[in-house]
Amino acid sequence: MRVLLQRVKRGSVTVEDTLTGAIEQGFVALVGVTHDDTLAEAHFLAQKTVNLRVFEDEEGKMNRSLLDIGGGVLVVSQFTLYADTRKGRRPSFIKAAQPDHAEPLVQAYAQHLHEQGIQRVEHGIFGAMMLVEIHNDGPTTIWLDTAELK
16 A cells, blocks of 8 residues: 655645545645555554654754644545556556455545544545645655555
8 A cells, every 4th residue: 555645735625626625734645555455554554644753843843743733634545656657658557456445445544544633634536536736835745655664
């Protein structure tokens, strides 16, 4: 399972001209799932997300977590995080999980964020064509991949 975290001043998702989720300071979490991912990976990445100290303290150092700042998370499913571009010009997405496997794990990630104390967890719509607005802060972008973290 992969999560690309973008520290933001604000972020939002719109589907067919309808706002489906929005946050102020926090993370936009782009979430990808592969075939053998389980609830354990979703929970592990949620815990990592909540506790990463990448928000600035009063001295301007990255020393605060999402919990410390009371930030939110906008969770957006993104199967393209498993794009394989090694051959040709068109990416292969064969490593991305099918929706019936991926959607429950993306939801579990979001639910576990809330269970870990994040008050504002917003969502895109799984499988929809989404317009994602990201006001990157820094910019600070963090890559989390369970294959690399365990």
